[in-house]
Amino acid sequence: MAHFDEMTGFGDITRQPYQSYETWLKEVDTDHLAKKANRAESLFRRTGITFAVYGSDEVDERLIPFDVVPRIMSAKEWAYLEKGVTQRVEALNAFLHDVYHGQEIFKAGIVPEELVLNNEAYCPPMIGVEPPAGVYTHIVGTDIVCTGEGDYFVLEDNARTPSGVSYMLENRETMMQMFPELFAQMKVREVAHYPEELRRSLASVPPPVFDGNGRPTVAVLTPGIHNSAYFEHSFLADQMGAELVDASDLRVKNGRVVMRTTTGEEPIDVLYRRIDDDFLDPLTFNPDSLLGVPGIMDVYRAGGITIANAPGTGIADDKAIYSYMPEIVRFYTGNDAILPNVPTHRCREKDALAYTLDNLADLVVKEVHGSGGYGMLVGTAASGKERDDFAAKLLAKPENYIAQPTLSLSTCPILTKAGLAPRHVDLRPFSLVSDKVKIVPGGLTRVALTEGSLVVNSSQGGGTKDTWVLEA
Amino acid sequence: MVDVSLRIVHETRYDYGVPMGYGLQRLRVRAPSGAAQIVEAWDVTITGGSQAARFTDQHGNESELYVLTPGASEFVVRIEGSVKPLIEDGVVGEHDGSAPLGLYLRPTPLTMPGQAVRALSESIGTELADIHALSARILEAMPFDTSVPANALAAEDVLQRGAGVCQDHSHVMIACARHLGLPARYVTGYLKLNDREEQGAGHAWAEVHIPGLGWTGFDVSNGYAPDTRYARLATGCDSREAAPVEGLIFGEPQTTLSVALRVEEAAAQQ
Numbered sequence: 001m002a003h004f005d006e007m008t009g010f011g012d013i014t015r016q017p018y019q020s021y022e023t024w025l026k027e028v029d030t031d032h033l034a035k036k037a038n039r040a041e042s043l044f045r046r047t048g049i050t051f052a053v054y055g056s057d058e059v060d061e062r063l064i065p066f067d068v069v070p071r072i073m074s075a076k077e078w079a080y081l082e083k084g085v086t087q088r089v090e091a092l093n094a095f096l097h098d099v100y101h102g103q104e105i106f107k108a109g110i111v112p113e114e115l116v117l118n119n120e121a122y123c124p125p126m127i128g129v130e131p132p133a134g135v136y137t138h139i140v141g142t143d144i145v146c147t148g149e150g151d152y153f154v155l156e157d158n159a160r161t162p163s164g165v166s167y168m169l170e171n172r173e174t175m176m177q178m179f180p181e182l183f184a185q186m187k188v189r190e191v192a193h194y195p196e197e198l199r200r201s202l203a204s205v206p207p208p209v210f211d212g213n214g215r216p217t218v219a220v221l222t223p224g225i226h227n228s229a230y231f232e233h234s235f236l237a238d239q240m241g242a243e244l245v246d247a248s249d250l251r252v253k254n255g256r257v258v259m260r261t262t263t264g265e266e267p268i269d270v271l272y273r274r275i276d277d278d279f280l281d282p283l284t285f286n287p288d289s290l291l292g293v294p295g296i297m298d299v300y301r302a303g304g305i306t307i308a309n310a311p312g313t314g315i316a317d318d319k320a321i322y323s324y325m326p327e328i329v330r331f332y333t334g335n336d337a338i339l340p341n342v343p344t345h346r347c348r349e350k351d352a353l354a355y356t357l358d359n360l361a362d363l364v365v366k367e368v369h370g371s372g373g374y375g376m377l378v379g380t381a382a383s384g385k386e387r388d389d390f391a392a393k394l395l396a397k398p399e400n401y402i403a404q405p406t407l408s409l410s411t412c413p414i415l416t417k418a419g420l421a422p423r424h425v426d427l428r429p430f431s432l433v434s435d436k437v438k439i440v441p442g443g444l445t446r447v448a449l450t451e452g453s454l455v456v457n458s459s460q461g462g463g464t465k466d467t468w469v470l471e472a
Numbered sequence: 473m474v475d476v477s478l479r480i481v482h483e484t485r486y487d488y489g490v491p492m493g494y495g496l497q498r499l500r501v502r503a504p505s506g507a508a509q510i511v512e513a514w515d516v517t518i519t520g521g522s523q524a525a526r527f528t529d530q531h532g533n534e535s536e537l538y539v540l541t542p543g544a545s546e547f548v549v550r551i552e553g554s555v556k557p558l559i560e561d562g563v564v565g566e567h568d569g570s571a572p573l574g575l576y577l578r579p580t581p582l583t584m585p586g587q588a589v590r591a592l593s594e595s596i597g598t599e600l601a602d603i604h605a606l607s608a609r610i611l612e613a614m615p616f617d618t619s620v621p622a623n624a625l626a627a628e629d630v631l632q633r634g635a636g637v638c639q640d641h642s643h644v645m646i647a648c649a650r651h652l653g654l655p656a657r658y659v660t661g662y663l664k665l666n667d668r669e670e671q672g673a674g675h676a677w678a679e680v681h682i683p684g685l686g687w688t689g690f691d692v693s694n695g696y697a698p699d700t701r702y703a704r705l706a707t708g709c710d711s712r713e714a715a716p717v718e719g720l721i722f723g724e725p726q727t728t729l730s731v732a733l734r735v736e737e738a739a740a741q742q
Binding site for chain 2: 101103106113114117118122124125126127128250251253254255256281283294297298299301302306
């Protein structure tokens with residue numbers, strides 16, 4: 001099957017955004033690139049970007065492989081994506097407000113009520129809660145794939161605690177150190193202001209208790225150093241000039257959530273939390289959790305703190321809800337979705353289940369609550385036995401799965417020992433939501449390093465690339 | 473209608489034995505006025521803590537979070553109030569409030585149906601008489617027995633144990649009703665028992681949303697439909713969400729809990 005390549009299209013052309021890069025590439029040889037790649041790796045080791053992989057007994061810290069060939073987009077391509085993602089993020093926030101308030105979308109018969117209310121990701125304590133400035137998803141990561149010239153699809157919305165933005169920033173910094181001449185020649189839009197934008201965005205949604213004097217106090221809540229994204233938590237806190245805290249640093253006092261700092265106790269206005277709802281507050285959620293801040297939900301509900309992202313946003317990125325996104329976008333924005341969804345079969349529906357079972361070899365089947373590429377079947381890559389085993393799981397709990405066609409994801413060249421070779425990529429732009437949606441140009445490009453593989457998740461052996469959006 | 477009010481004096485005292493460091497208590501102790509009752513007077517006095525948050529939760533309960541006063545060795549909640557019950561047959565009526573009715577179909581860990589719950593709900597219909605029959609069936613399967621441990625266990629477990637108190641009966645009723653496709657909820661409050669005024673503890677019962685009637689109360693333990701002897705405090709999907717007092721204490725104090733509760737009938741003030 002011919003794949004669309006970000007650099008060469010379907011054939012031997014050089015796509016417009018890559019023309020300057022290709023001219024440069026002709027002048028340097030791949031040995032030069034390989035040397036740069038080695039230097040990049042040692043730079044990463046020094047800055048300490050690591051990523052812990054779950055699932056094995058010894059959690060092993062390793063570098064997420066970084067590839068030195070950039071993924072390049074034209075200004076026009078980006079303008080389209082930016083518009084599409086903005087629309088989608090606005091619709092997600094409207095949907096979240098609705099499912100926790102008037103529930104108009106159920107009454108309109110667009111999304112089945114029981115699919116939301118019986119969903120584990122639906123958070124009853126959020127019913128009737130008005131989050132500051134009406135923002136639920138302060139940070140959204142939208143996973144986008146491309147299958148041809150201008151043919152983009154949204155694969156997934158990440159509305160809980162999307163990660164990866166630190167790689168976007170570090171990748172750029174490294175590329176600028178490696179290839180200053182390229183950045184001098186090509187007008188690449190900056191991404192380095194992301195932490196500043198994040199801070200501004202978070203500070204613009206203080207809780208009702210904030211008195212308006214000075215700047216709101218922002219803190220980043222991490223589950224701790226054993227979390228796979230700990231590096232990112234500390235990186236972002238550092239870059240924003242915010243305190244990095246874990247739950248043991250926090251407690252409820254005088255109607256606020258206060259953090260212990262070297263200079264005493266300080267009330268937090270906006271908490272950028274990087275822990276899941278379940279572990280946020282043992283008094284409201286999982287009573288067995290030792291990670292959370294008891295009572296923080298009560299303070300939140302009383303207007304004493306902003307929690308970003310708001311609790312209960314997981315219902316918006318549930319894969320069963322995903323399949324309704326085109327209708328959801330139309331319902332809340334009045335317009336058709338700019339960015340299409342991947343056609344999705346909901347296995348909870350009888351016909352969809354039958355179709356999925358009949359076509360397992362051609363489909364990608366995912367768990368509705370899963371993430372990180374775990375628990376999914378890539379039919380084209382699976383053995384007959386793997387497919388049979390999966391079919392049994394599917395039959396036992398069909399409502400737990402959705403199925404999608406295997407998309408012919410675009411490729412982008414990476415540097416291998418044998419020179420440049422195409423590998424499949426996706427793209428995760430990061431949206432910041434306050435009174436408006438702001439997206440730093442580009443995002444994180446993830447790349448499946450194994451030839452032919454479609455799984456780009458870093459927990460499954462994926463790597464990353466710098467993403468360039470050209471100014472013109 | 474009998475023009476009678478219930479006068480309630482309820483004191484809950486946690487004696488920790490030692491001066492406390494950090495701890496929280498969440499209270500749902502503000503009796504609501506509504507279709508079931510009119511609250512004529514209601515005073516809550518807290519000793520040993522300061523209020524950190526107050527909000528209306530998804531079930532309409534006025535919830536309050538208290539932080540224990542550092543160094544205090546006890547926490548006391550004293551409620552003194554008067555409520556005029558308005559219903560005589562358990563029927564509260566149509567659903568009202570910010571939570572969608574469908575929320576009360578959602579199983580919680582304490583009301584997750586298992587084999588025993590499913591078996592007990594077998595061939596039960598969804599009419600009022602059916603749910604009364606279900607109530608009787610539950611009491612028969614698990615007679616009232618105050619010797620069981622007081623901590624909240626899941627409906628399936630208490631049903632298999634075959635004995636329980638009002639909390640257990642209510643959880644089983646809720647689990648069965650939801651299994652039958654009827655929304656159900658847990659109510660905490662007070663019952664004026666006919667033969668006495670001093671009560672050992674607060675009470676709890678279940679409400680099932682029956683087509684045509686709306687929310688209808690079932691006091692499985694006593695076999696009553698809640699009437700003018702009942703006063704309500706809080707509602708939730710299960711006991712955890714409706715508990716009048718719910719605490720989280722750090723450290724391992726030797727806590728002694730004592731409850732003094734008096735519920736008496738008083739002629740309405742007119």
